[in-house]
Amino acid sequence: MQSLDKRSKYLRSLIVEMIEVKKGGHFGPALSLVEILRVLYDDVLKINPKDPNNPKRDRLILSKGHGCLALYSILFDKGFFNKKILSTFCSFHSPLGGHPEKGKLPGIEASTGSLGHGLPIGVGIALAAKLRKQKFQTFVIVGDGEINEGSNWEAFMTASKYKLDNLTIIVDSNKFQSYGETEKVLKIRPLKRKLESFGLNVYEVDGHNVQDLRKVLKLVKKKNIPNAIICNTIKGRGFAFAEAKAEWHHKSNLTEDNIKKMYESLK
Amino acid sequence: MRKTALNKVFELAQNNKNVLFVGSDLGAGVLNDMKKSIPERFLMEGVCEQNIIGMSSGLAMEGFLPYVNTIGTFLTRRCYEQIVLDVCLHNLPVRFIGNGGGLVYAPLGPTHLSTDDFAILRVIPNMSIIAPCDAYEMGHLMDQSLNWPGPLYIRLARGGDQLITDKFKKLEIGKALIIKEPEDGLFITTGVMTQIANAAIELLTKDGYKVGLLHCSTVKPLDTKTVINCVKNSKVTISVEEHSILGGFGSLILETVNEKLPNNKGKLIRIGLPDNFSKNYGDQESHLNHYGITKEKLYLKMKESLNVYK
Incomplete structure (x- = not known):
């Protein structure tokens, strides 16, 4: 496995800064997402933080809203909001909640938090683009645990029905959900074959390998077929004490020592 | 419809x-x-x-x-x-x-x-x-x-419902419709309960009772002002709904009157469906009959109530 480069460590340090404010949050599920979001925002999405509502922008929905720390980290990095806001995570008047909310911050396309909602919304957005012959792309990130929700499977069928080749479904396949391993809680694999049987054009990639992610995210396109990318990731990636550990899905009451260890991991 | x-x-x-x-x-x-x-x-x-x-x-x-x-x-x-x-x-x-x-x-x-x-x-x-x-x-x-x-x-209701609003020019979302000015009694209704209450009023009128009818096509946001103006002048207000008695239209009227008209002296009565799952089939009419939501039952309830709370 590749070691994390400077930028990946920097984005993780922003996550730790927010965690430090609240002394808690969804830590593990954000860390499996960092490279996926980094590549999307650095290399793929046509967006402008100074014009966040431009109708021609690409849309990204983080359906696994509990991974919001990673989204806040990249949105801050891209200039969607300032440093002062970063230090308000989860405080009473903060726009940075424990799940992302549309309207609270520029760059958030949908309020998510309850699982299985982002993809149907993304299907509607992609369908709207088709109906209006607009060129923008829609990306929806779902968790592998999130795919337990049946609404996703309804949405896969619908995306396929409407030939939404302007929609890319990204699965953050970190193999864990809140209670434990996804294969033990509710078996969803073989995922690639299942998604293909629902009519999707499916790729599989190392979700922490920036070069591979770049390649696959730029490559995806098959006429009339919606795309899915299964990103194999590690929950808690970058922090040895939290990697692949269900108990680091969400943490509260973190101690100064916990936070210190987080920063040390990024050195 | x-x-x-x-x-x-x-x-x-x-x-x-x-x-x-x-x-x-x-x-x-x-x-x-x-x-x-x-x-x-x-x-x-x-x-x-x-x-x-x-x-x-x-x-x-x-x-x-x-x-x-x-x-x-x-x-x-x-x-x-x-x-x-x-x-x-x-x-x-x-x-x-x-x-x-x-x-x-x-x-x-x-x-x-x-x-x-x-x-x-x-x-x-x-x-x-x-x-x-x-x-x-x-x-x-x-x-x-x-x-x-x-x-x-x-x-939506069943369809083929008796036309009752066609003589009114102004029908708006958010506005309640006074079909008959409230007097001693008032039926306050929504959906097709309005026709049933209207038929009950015909029976009551024959007996000399003066009863009005307020139709709320909009349940939310309720036209609070019109509701309060009608309720405050009535000795008896009966809400009628084709809905559970819990949490629906009648509850909304009770909440509204309680909040906006705390000194209301009139009697408020709710008519709706009981808190249970129906065990029957038949049709809509037989259910309404079973639950006492007919023009005859509304007539009797209003008459009896006006006699008590006169």
Whole structure:
């Protein structure tokens, strides 16, 4: 496995800064997402933080809203909001909640938090683009645990029905959900074959390998077929004490020592 | 009424390119004219209400005005969280056309009885709810639905309902309609309960009782001002709803009067459906009869109450 480069460590340090404010949050599920979001925002999405509502922008929905720390980290990095806001995570008047909310911050396309909602919304957005012959792309990130929700499977069928080749479904396949391993809680694999049987054009990639992610995210396109990318990731990636550990899905009451260890991991 | 509502969707769609029809595996031939004329905005989906509401939210985020139609219970219960979060939290102009409001689907059993829709929808912020009483009113309110801000639930009755609003010029979403000025007594109704109460008033009038009728086509936002003005002058107010007695229209009237008219001296009585699942089939009428929601029973209740609280 590749070691994390400077930028990946920097984005993780922003996550730790927010965690430090609240002394808690969804830590593990954000860390499996960092490279996926980094590549999307650095290399793929046509967006402008100074014009966040431009109708021609690409849309990204983080359906696994509990991974919001990673989204806040990249949105801050891209200039969607300032440093002062970063230090308000989860405080009473903060726009940075424990799940992302549309309207609270520029760059958030949908309020998510309850699982299985982002993809149907993304299907509607992609369908709207088709109906209006607009060129923008829609990306929806779902968790592998999130795919337990049946609404996703309804949405896969619908995306396929409407030939939404302007929609890319990204699965953050970190193999864990809140209670434990996804294969033990509710078996969803073989995922690639299942998604293909629902009519999707499916790729599989190392979700922490920036070069591979770049390649696959730029490559995806098959006429009339919606795309899915299964990103194999590690929950808690970058922090040895939290990697692949269900108990680091969400943490509260973190101690100064916990936070210190987080920063040390990024050195 | 259902035909009027759906035909209006087609009419609105012909004049506004943002209007979409979204159905959930409806009966064959529904809105065939629209399907032929503007197929790209006639979306007939499978039996997947969760996805339909999420998808409609995405379409609405992009400026479309989706009119989503299916059986009321499937439109409100299965996808309740999608209504709350995808539609109402984002405050999107999705329109829900719920077939068979109340007891219309009586022969199909309790899975199809839409008798809790007011209660479960009115607690959602941003949601508006209308229950027109006849096709004439439905037509007017459907026209206005085009520009109504935010989510809107439209409760359909069986159809073929007696016309009662056609002599009124001003029918508006958000405005209650005084069909008969309140005097000693007042029936306050929504949906097709208005016709039943109106028939009861005819019987009462023959007996010399002076009873008014206030029809609230809009359950939320309630026309509080008109409701209060009518209730405050009546000795007895009886609310009538084709809905569970819990949490629905009558509860709303009680809450409103309690809050806005704390010194009300008149008696408030609620008539609705009991807190149980129906064990019967038959038809809507036999259910209403079973639960005492007939013109004769309303007549007796008002008469008896006016005699007690005179």
